[in-house]
Amino acid sequence: MYAAELVEVTKRFGPVLANDGIDLAVARGEVHAVVGENGAGKSTLMSILYGLHRPDAGEIRRDGRTVALRSPADAIRHGLGMVHQRFRLFPGLTVAENVVIGAEPVRAGRIDRAAAARKVAALSERYGLRADPSALVGGLPVGVRQRVEILRALYREAEILILDEPTAVLTPGETDRLFEVLRTVAATGVSILLVTHKLSEVMAIGDRVTVLRQGRVTGRFTTAETNADELVNAMIGRSLAPSAPKRARPVREDPVLEVRDLTIHDADGVARLSEVSLSVHPGEIVGLAGVAGSGQRELIDSVTGLRGAVPGVFLAGTPVLAGRDPRVAYVPEDRHGRATAPGMSVAENILMGAQRELSSRWTLPTAAVKRRARDLVDRFAISAASVDVPISALSGGNAQKAVLARELTRPSRVVVAEEPTQGVDVGVRERVHALLLAARDDGAAVLLQSSELSELRDLADRILVLYEGRVVAEFPGDATETDIGRAMTGATA
Amino acid sequence: MTAPALARRVVVSAPVVAVAGALALTTLVMLVVGVDPTLAYPALIRGAVADGNLEYTVAAFVPTLGMALAFALPLRAGEFNLGGDGQLAAGGVAAAALALLVPLPPVVAVVLPLVAGALAGGLVAAVAAPLSTRLKIPAIVSTLLISTPAVALASYLVRFPLAEAGTGIAQTPTLPDAAHLPFLGGSGYVTIGLPLIVVLTGLWLYADGRTVTGYEIRATGQNREFARYGGVRVDRVAAVALAGGGAFAGLSGALIVLGPPYRFVDGALTAPGYTFTAVAAVLLASARPVVVPLTVALLTVLQVGGQGMEREAGVPSQLTQIVQGLIIVIVAVLATLQARRRR
Numbered sequence A: 001m002y003a004a005e006l007v008e009v010t011k012r013f014g015p016v017l018a019n020d021g022i023d024l025a026v027a028r029g030e031v032h033a034v035v036g037e038n039g040a041g042k043s044t045l046m047s048i049l050y051g052l053h054r055p056d057a058g059e060i061r062r063d064g065r066t067v068a069l070r071s072p073a074d075a076i077r078h079g080l081g082m083v084h085q086r087f088r089l090f091p092g093l094t095v096a097e098n099v100v101i102g103a104e105p106v107r108a109g110r111i112d113r114a115a116a117a118r119k120v121a122a123l124s125e126r127y128g129l130r131a132d133p134s135a136l137v138g139g140l141p142v143g144v145r146q147r148v149e150i151l152r153a154l155y156r157e158a159e160i161l162i163l164d165e166p167t168a169v170l171t172p173g174e175t176d177r178l179f180e181v182l183r184t185v186a187a188t189g190v191s192i193l194l195v196t197h198k199l200s201e202v203m204a205i206g207d208r209v210t211v212l213r214q215g216r217v218t219g220r221f222t223t224a225e226t227n228a229d230e231l232v233n234a235m236i237g238r239s240l241a242p243s244a245p246k247r248a249r250p251v252r253e254d255p256v257l258e259v260r261d262l263t264i265h266d267a268d269g270v271a272r273l274s275e276v277s278l279s280v281h282p283g284e285i286v287g288l289a290g291v292a293g294s295g296q297r298e299l300i301d302s303v304t305g306l307r308g309a310v311p312g313v314f315l316a317g318t319p320v321l322a323g324r325d326p327r328v329a330y331v332p333e334d335r336h337g338r339a340t341a342p343g344m345s346v347a348e349n350i351l352m353g354a355q356r357e358l359s360s361r362w363t364l365p366t367a368a369v370k371r372r373a374r375d376l377v378d379r380f381a382i383s384a385a386s387v388d389v390p391i392s393a394l395s396g397g398n399a400q401k402a403v404l405a406r407e408l409t410r411p412s413r414v415v416v417a418e419e420p421t422q423g424v425d426v427g428v429r430e431r432v433h434a435l436l437l438a439a440r441d442d443g444a445a446v447l448l449q450s451s452e453l454s455e456l457r458d459l460a461d462r463i464l465v466l467y468e469g470r471v472v473a474e475f476p477g478d479a480t481e482t483d484i485g486r487a488m489t490g491a492t493a
Numbered sequence B: 001m002t003a004p005a006l007a008r009r010v011v012v013s014a015p016v017v018a019v020a021g022a023l024a025l026t027t028l029v030m031l032v033v034g035v036d037p038t039l040a041y042p043a044l045i046r047g048a049v050a051d052g053n054l055e056y057t058v059a060a061f062v063p064t065l066g067m068a069l070a071f072a073l074p075l076r077a078g079e080f081n082l083g084g085d086g087q088l089a090a091g092g093v094a095a096a097a098l099a100l101l102v103p104l105p106p107v108v109a110v111v112l113p114l115v116a117g118a119l120a121g122g123l124v125a126a127v128a129a130p131l132s133t134r135l136k137i138p139a140i141v142s143t144l145l146i147s148t149p150a151v152a153l154a155s156y157l158v159r160f161p162l163a164e165a166g167t168g169i170a171q172t173p174t175l176p177d178a179a180h181l182p183f184l185g186g187s188g189y190v191t192i193g194l195p196l197i198v199v200l201t202g203l204w205l206y207a208d209g210r211t212v213t214g215y216e217i218r219a220t221g222q223n224r225e226f227a228r229y230g231g232v233r234v235d236r237v238a239a240v241a242l243a244g245g246g247a248f249a250g251l252s253g254a255l256i257v258l259g260p261p262y263r264f265v266d267g268a269l270t271a272p273g274y275t276f277t278a279v280a281a282v283l284l285a286s287a288r289p290v291v292v293p294l295t296v297a298l299l300t301v302l303q304v305g306g307q308g309m310e311r312e313a314g315v316p317s318q319l320t321q322i323v324q325g326l327i328i329v330i331v332a333v334l335a336t337l338q339a340r341r342r343r
């Protein structure tokens, strides 16, 4: 008997068949990975299991009995817990308060805060989920917030824990810690459903794997008996092309992007960047490594003009323009923050930045705008029902391709890419890498910021390491991850 | 979309649900307080459209539509302009002052006060822009804060420097004939303000959907950080949108003053509650600009008809304000539910 089963689950969103007769069964105490490209239907399936969506057909069983899950409250009652892609915590409350909220221990009609803190401390002890019960959630790093979400589910005695892409927001170290926790939790008999699209993680922690593609199951594997190639085949229906060879082409031309002695203080007078100098030449990719918050944000905002007119930043020999320098193509990291306006159509999102060039005086040539968008959707293989649908209807990978389509078709010789493959699957990642390499080969100067060292090593000709606002090291593109990683922690070679 | 599907979509759409719900609740209130709805509603309709009342309804439609634009335009940029009353009064007093103090030739005597009214309204609204962009006081608060002193200033000007001498009534003298808005056709109420505001509404709809400025305003409203990243000068766009909204309010004030009874009567601009009705109409249109004229028409009928209902059926006209309030509440609830369902 399985702890939870989804039987022939089908779910449509308008014309999109997000889940098409999916069967999935999770055994007690098992870590079950669910993998698939962006838009494969993973989140939808998990939302159905957690009562957030109603399936159009099919059923859900718990311990062999069919259950009706009309809301997350129903799901919680049936022993399900979920850690969402975006956390749902109250920043102004403490860890303990966030954990017990909605099911607070009560004494004499009042919330028993001491008991709450005690229970939470006991839970975190038991599962190795280290978190200070009295700390305010708002001040905690992402990895710890995620632990709070897990604690919340365990506090409600979840027997099935669903995690939707939990590692997308974590550093490699935090990911390792999370996996240790998940193993401990599974050992107590809790079943874990782990959604991811990183194959290394599947191989590292999964007992079994279910692969989804276009809403259907395209493979079921036992981790011990499969390999990454087999999984990739099931995920994208073909094998990956070997990664593009790097060229050791000497760069002779003058740099198009130059930063000289850039120092930036924040509002409190703390230096965020100190005497940073770098140059990027046409036809090269310069990688930017560093732990989060080492000055990447300030550097990139200076280079793109978004920080205003900053002395010491030059594009093709002239100072950067305040606002947004149109000479820079910029792929921002957070698709929901900067890169898109979710409520606007695909065409209107692709238009941003080009609206003035495309228009004669005041009037926006709507037909031409749509034609151009359609053209880019085709060229960049973006799957969208039409260019009139809101961009929020696209899967993350397709939205990212739309952002790249917009930016890489700007008439610019400098490309700034920030975590360009965060939260996208292997197929899209391959495509994004090919696009960046093609831009480089066309003579663009590319500044690539990534927290994935393997990505920097795959693409960059040189890698600069930022630490506490300074460039502390420069490596050739084929340096080892160990060396780069050491520089990222500030250890001098 | 098939015809039945389209029909279903219209019937269950937020505006229809809100109006139906509000009317149902109002009916309930009538029954509770002992008013016969079968008398009250016909009285309401008659009060709005019968016996020459239609003209009066159309005349009230003009400033309400103007005030709706005053709220809707900044809303597209994500700014809530709740200071309509102040902008309306400023526009009215500017138009009256110009018409009274500066002798102008025909035509110019109408056009210039209208322009002055729009400028004054725009100026009052624009004061809120730096407060929100620099001092981070949200426009929803700053516009409201500035509104009260603006209304008071207009009131002071009307009572003292511009007051009609010797009557002791808080109003300006009648404006010179050249400044009177011509009537439309044979009407005694409806002036050329109607075609003017209709044309301006059309221009706004066109600008919203088909111009660079409209696009940048919408982008700013949808995601300010996205617009900024795209090179849009978001602070300026927000200021322009607020000022534009204020200009519509100021123009509405000028249209009222230049129409019958051709003077600024203290309180006459703000007492009918155009601003509130307009806010309700725009929210009812739930982010669909083309629908705004329709919702304005609907609420104007309710508003004017309410007075007829009071005369004939003895139902206090405040009841129509309850309807408007309920509509806003229902629209807000529906929007929240929808957002929750989308998660």
Ligand SMILES: Nc1ncnc2c1ncn2[C@@H]1O[C@H](COP(=O)(O)OP(=O)(O)O)[C@@H](O)[C@H]1O
Pocket (backbone or CB within 6 Å): A013, A014, A016, A017, A018, A036, A037, A038, A039, A040, A041, A042, A043, A044, A045, A393, A394, A395, A396, B342
């Ligand atoms: N609420 C929704 N409304 C409309 N379409 C949706 C909704 N949620 C998901 N989809 C669509 O369903 C498909 C599957 O999406 P999702 O389950 O999020 O995939 P995954 O998590 O594997 O990336 C995608 O094409 C997506 O655009």
Ligand SMILES: [Mg+2]
Pocket (backbone or CB within 6 Å): A042, A043, A044, A164
């Ligand atoms: Mg997903």
